[in-house]
Amino acid sequence: MSDASESSARQLATDARDRVRFEEEALDLSDQVYGVARRLVGSREEAEDLVQETYARAFRSWRSFQPGTNLRAWLFRILTNLNIDRGRKVQRTPDLQPLEESDYFLYNKLEESGTDGAPPDERRVVERLSQNDAVTALADLPHDFRDVVLLVDLADFTYSDAAQILDIPIGTVMSRLHRGRRMLKGALATSAADES
Amino acid sequence: MSGFAFDPCDKCEQMMQPYMDRVLTDAEIQEAEEHLAGCEYCRKRYRFEEEFRTFVRQAVSEPMPPELKERLRSLRTPL
Numbered sequence: 001m002s003d004a005s006e007s008s009a010r011q012l013a014t015d016a017r018d019r020v021r022f023e024e025e026a027l028d029l030s031d032q033v034y035g036v037a038r039r040l041v042g043s044r045e046e047a048e049d050l051v052q053e054t055y056a057r058a059f060r061s062w063r064s065f066q067p068g069t070n071l072r073a074w075l076f077r078i079l080t081n082l083n084i085d086r087g088r089k090v091q092r093t094p095d096l097q098p099l100e101e102s103d104y105f106l107y108n109k110l111e112e113s114g115t116d117g118a119p120p121d122e123r124r125v126v127e128r129l130s131q132n133d134a135v136t137a138l139a140d141l142p143h144d145f146r147d148v149v150l151l152v153d154l155a156d157f158t159y160s161d162a163a164q165i166l167d168i169p170i171g172t173v174m175s176r177l178h179r180g181r182r183m184l185k186g187a188l189a190t191s192a193a194d195e196s
Numbered sequence: 197m198s199g200f201a202f203d204p205c206d207k208c209e210q211m212m213q214p215y216m217d218r219v220l221t222d223a224e225i226q227e228a229e230e231h232l233a234g235c236e237y238c239r240k241r242y243r244f245e246e247e248f249r250t251f252v253r254q255a256v257s258e259p260m261p262p263e264l265k266e267r268l269r270s271l272r273t274p275l
Contacts, residue, residue, distance in 0.1 A: 016275060019273060020272075020275070023272045023273070027265075027268060027269065027272075030260060030264075030265060030268055031259070031260050034258075034260035034264065035257055035258065035260070038258050039256055044258075044261070048261065048264050048267075051260075051264060051268070052264070052267060052268065052271070055268045055271050056271050059271055059272060059273060102209060103209050103210070103212050103213065103245075104209055104212075104241045106244075106248070107240070107241050107244040107245075107248075122240045122241070122243045122244040122247065123243070123244075123247055125244055125247075126244065126247040126248055126251045129248075129251060129255075131254075131255040134251070134252050134255035134256055135255060135256055138252075138256055152217070153249065153252065153253065154253060154256065154257070159217075159219065177213075178213065181213065184252070185248075
């Protein structure tokens with residue numbers, strides 16, 4: 001074999017090894033990708049399609065991933081971009097309802113709604129919330145707010161990673177997170193009150 | 197800070213989210229923790245917030261269907 005063909009064979013072998021490693025590392029993150037995808041869209045089928053598209057694109061464009069950088073953030077960026085490309089309508093800035101002023105209000109509401117009169121243990125208070133209400137409240141958040149809440153509160157990204165994934169300033173991440181969390185709590189306080 | 201009456205519980209409440217998100221400075225963490233050590237009212241609400249975050253995370257989590265994992269594996273480039 002000539003030197004040139006030997007070196008290109010070595011290059012091919014290195015490429016293949018890097019690609020396999022990249023694909024395995026990406027697959028190890030698929031549970032987390034699915035977890036967020038499931039809450040970005042309305043149904044399990046759509047979430048499955050979105051995750052498949054995400055991985056198809058990631059595997060196709062693996063060379064554009066810089067080894068040593070954050071693969072998880074890179075995958076989530078593909079996921080959120082694809083979700084927007086899939087025809088999620090750009091939302092008009094929703095008419096923002098006034099927020100509850102206090103971050104303690106959900107606890108205060110739930111504590112008040114206790115029927116036995118005794119001040120409840122705060123660990124028991126959370127049991128007054130229902131799982132379905134949480135899923136619905138999250139689904140009802142405007143997209144922009146939900147994206148940030150999902151990335152930070154479900155996928156554990158830092159504000160700065162979330163800013164890069166969504167390509168928005170970090171200050172916007174913080175304000176959407178603040179507002180999104182308050183809206184979520186507001187919705188849960190309302191449903192808890194309706195059910196008690 | 198304005199010079200008007202200042203309620204340390206209000207301040208503690210404002211620090212709750214950044215505290216839980218671990219984005220406060222050491223000095224701010226110390227300030228929050230000193231207040232929490234002496235304030236049952238805020239302490240309860242911080243503990244609730246922790247419980248609440250865990251609740252939401254569990255409530256909205258759904259495991260990935262195993263068939264999907266298999267389908268993703270099949271998307272890998274053949275060697």
